Amino acid sequence: MIAALVPLVVLVPLIAAALTLVLGRRARPQRIVAALALTTVLVISIVLLIGVDQQGAVVVEAGNWPTPFGIVLVVDRLAALMLVVSSLVLLAVLVFSIGQGLADGDDETPVSIYYPTYLILTTGVMVAFVAGDLFNLYVGFEILLVASYVLITLGGTQARIRAGVTYVIVSLLSSILFLSAIAMIYGALGTVNLAQIADRMSELPIDVQIVLHVMLLVAFGIKAAVFPLSFWLPDSYPSAPAPVTAAFAGLLTKIGVYAIIRAETVIFPSPELNPALMVVALLTMVVGALGAVAQADIKRILSFTLVSHIGYMILGVALGTVAGTAAAIYYIVHHIVVQTTLFLAAGLVEREAGSTSITRIGGLLASAPLVAVLFFIPALSLGGIPPFSGFIGKLGLFEATAEQGDALAYVLIGAGALVSLLTLYALVRVWNLAFWRPAADVEGDESRLLRAVEEAPDSTATLAETRATPRLMTLSTVGMVIVGLSLTVFAGPLYGLADRAAQGLDGSSDYIELVLPGATTGEGE
Amino acid sequence: MTVSLVLVVIMAALIACGVYLLLERSLTRVVLGFLLIGNGVNLLILIMGGPAGFAPIYNEDLDPAQYNDPLPQALILTAIVITFAVSAFLLALIYRSWRLANADDLTDDADDVALRDGTVAMPAEEVAFDADDTDFPAEASR
Numbered sequence: 001m002i003a004a005l006v007p008l009v010v011l012v013p014l015i016a017a018a019l020t021l022v023l024g025r026r027a028r029p030q031r032i033v034a035a036l037a038l039t040t041v042l043v044i045s046i047v048l049l050i051g052v053d054q055q056g057a058v059v060v061e062a063g064n065w066p067t068p069f070g071i072v073l074v075v076d077r078l079a080a081l082m083l084v085v086s087s088l089v090l091l092a093v094l095v096f097s098i099g100q101g102l103a104d105g106d107d108e109t110p111v112s113i114y115y116p117t118y119l120i121l122t123t124g125v126m127v128a129f130v131a132g133d134l135f136n137l138y139v140g141f142e143i144l145l146v147a148s149y150v151l152i153t154l155g156g157t158q159a160r161i162r163a164g165v166t167y168v169i170v171s172l173l174s175s176i177l178f179l180s181a182i183a184m185i186y187g188a189l190g191t192v193n194l195a196q197i198a199d200r201m202s203e204l205p206i207d208v209q210i211v212l213h214v215m216l217l218v219a220f221g222i223k224a225a226v227f228p229l230s231f232w233l234p235d236s237y238p239s240a241p242a243p244v245t246a247a248f249a250g251l252l253t254k255i256g257v258y259a260i261i262r263a264e265t266v267i268f269p270s271p272e273l274n275p276a277l278m279v280v281a282l283l284t285m286v287v288g289a290l291g292a293v294a295q296a297d298i299k300r301i302l303s304f305t306l307v308s309h310i311g312y313m314i315l316g317v318a319l320g321t322v323a324g325t326a327a328a329i330y331y332i333v334h335h336i337v338v339q340t341t342l343f344l345a346a347g348l349v350e351r352e353a354g355s356t357s358i359t360r361i362g363g364l365l366a367s368a369p370l371v372a373v374l375f376f377i378p379a380l381s382l383g384g385i386p387p388f389s390g391f392i393g394k395l396g397l398f399e400a401t402a403e404q405g406d407a408l409a410y411v412l413i414g415a416g417a418l419v420s421l422l423t424l425y426a427l428v429r430v431w432n433l434a435f436w437r438p439a440a441d442v443e444g445d446e447s448r449l450l451r452a453v454e455e456a457p458d459s460t461a462t463l464a465e466t467r468a469t470p471r472l473m474t475l476s477t478v479g480m481v482i483v484g485l486s487l488t489v490f491a492g493p494l495y496g497l498a499d500r501a502a503q504g505l506d507g508s509s510d511y512i513e514l515v516l517p518g519a520t521t522g523e524g525e
Numbered sequence: 526m527t528v529s530l531v532l533v534v535i536m537a538a539l540i541a542c543g544v545y546l547l548l549e550r551s552l553t554r555v556v557l558g559f560l561l562i563g564n565g566v567n568l569l570i571l572i573m574g575g576p577a578g579f580a581p582i583y584n585e586d587l588d589p590a591q592y593n594d595p596l597p598q599a600l601i602l603t604a605i606v607i608t609f610a611v612s613a614f615l616l617a618l619i620y621r622s623w624r625l626a627n628a629d630d631l632t633d634d635a636d637d638v639a640l641r642d643g644t645v646a647m648p649a650e651e652v653a654f655d656a657d658d659t660d661f662p663a664e665a666s667r
């Protein structure tokens with residue numbers, strides 16, 4: 001029964017994308033179709049999560065082709081949880097962009113490609129999460145990447161084209177690496193099915209295993225923005241439209257992390273590369289946080305904190321224990337929600353103040369108190385201040401790391417604590433300058449009102465009135481903040497779910513048994 | 526597994542030239558490099574499919590081992606379609622970039638340049654406090 005729902009998470013957004021393309025000239029039906037499709041996907045994902053958590057993972061053979069030959073879709077607890085969180089975030093961002101689009105007078109543009117592309121992006125995300133073989137994962141990545149190329153260059157202004165060129169070329173490189181890794185794995189093992197790969201991997205000589213492992217990790221590492229492969233992210237994300245950046249920051253890097261989790265738990269459960277991964281996690285955290293401190297633009301600061309917090313997730317995965325994976329899964333959920341909320345809040349700031357450069361804006365606490373609150377709560381959560389979800393995630397990670405108990409583990413705990421302080425420092429600086437500082441203190445302050453009065457001294461209709469922040473934008477940000485707070489309120493059940501998901505990923509035998517019932521480890525052909 | 530040496534050499538040459546072109550600053554060369562690498566990787570998949578054989582269409586008289594492996598060919602077909610779509614997009618992107626910047630070159634990020642030249646002025650946070658504003662004006666003035 002539940003199995004029938006699995007293909008729907010992919011099909012619904014894909015069909016809706018086609019519909020919105022047909023409705024290209026009518027903005028209102030486009031918006032309704034897009035919102036309906038994403039709501040449907042969210043509902044299906046929630047049903048899937050509940051079903052999978054109670055009855056165990058679901059495996060669907062597309063077109064009834066038996067497993068090693070046909071395309072297989074697998075939804076275990078991890079995949080179901082990611083489906084729910086990502087469809088929730090995608091829906092919130094869609095609502096935000098509908099609000100922004102309405103206010104910007106989108107109705108006049110002849111053909112809107114935003115909604116179809118956004119739905120294709122959703123399709124790609126969903127394919128990547130339910131993929132049961134490596135090549136399908138590659139196809140999912142390509143679908144979402146091609147959609148993201150279009151979204152990041154939307155409008156074709158100079159800044160976006162420049163950012164887009166970097167982004168596209170780096171993503172292409174990672175895709176090519178991924179594809180060659182798939183080719184090598186096929187050459188070595190004669191299959192692209194994840195379970196079969198896991199089953200046969202132990203027959204290979206250890207050096208071949210490590211080469212394949214490193215190739216996959218590099219390809220996924222570029223997508224997840226793991227240092228030293230993270231240079232492209234702060235360069236390309238900030239120039240995109242606010243909702244696009246929010247969706248990218250929340251989801252795209254986490255899909256890379258999700259792929260790394262799959263690779264580390266299912267394909268290569270052996271611990272050879274774990275110390276290396278821990279060092280990489282350390283560098284990602286520290287370098288990202290230092291980058292955030294040096295920036296003067298809210299979106300760039302947030303992009304750097306995004307990179308730095310990827311390090312925490314990699315740390316959890318690198319531990320190779322159930323506790324570590326569980327902490328990483330909870331941290332991913334927390335980070336998707338909170339980082340998206342912060343970028344949405346940055347979008348509101350841009351709307352209110354006309355800029356996101358903290359050298360040029362000020363006094364937002366007085367002029368837009370709601371936006372200030374909407375920025376402050378997720379900022380505290382990201383910085384790891386106690387009642388919020390960031391604290392719970394970091395605590396879980398540190399506990400799991402302390403279990404390992406060697407010198408490197410304690411260095412990582414220290415670095416993790418330091419990085420959360422640095423994150424807090426960077427975000428508090430934003431708070432002090434953009435929100436708390438009186439607007440009059442800003443050098444060369446040009447308030448909207450002042451400009452409007454100068455332009456039309458006698459007019460009563462000021463620019464401030466026409467540029468009022470649309471209610472939908474605020475509403476969706478408020479919704480995301482509430483979701484973020486509920487991650488704290490329901491931390492117990494959620495962490496329990498993450499723990500159960502991690503237990504299912506302990507070693508590859510569960511996954512193999514699930515997809516290929518009857519196959520035993522090490523037997524192969 | 527025996528593979529054709531010619532195919533391996535061609536693949537290596539394609540990828541080597543592709544990497545060289547990808548490292549150029551000129552965007553047109555980057556596209557050409559991407560196309561070469563893309564084809565090189567497609568050849569790699571083909572090589573990984575094993576030795577050449579008969580077309581994988583069912584024939585009673587043939588031993589199954591004599592067929593060519595059809596799966597890599599299906600994978601290549603998918604990869605070709607993706608490469609095709611992406612290169613079309615890349616060409617459009619580069620044309621747009623050329624129209625905007627009047628140069629077939631990668632443009633530097635304005636923020637990076639500003640940071641490198643040290644022209645980003647970090648606003649100093651106000652730390653000095655007003656003596657009249659504290660509860661202990663006598664201590665503050667000391």
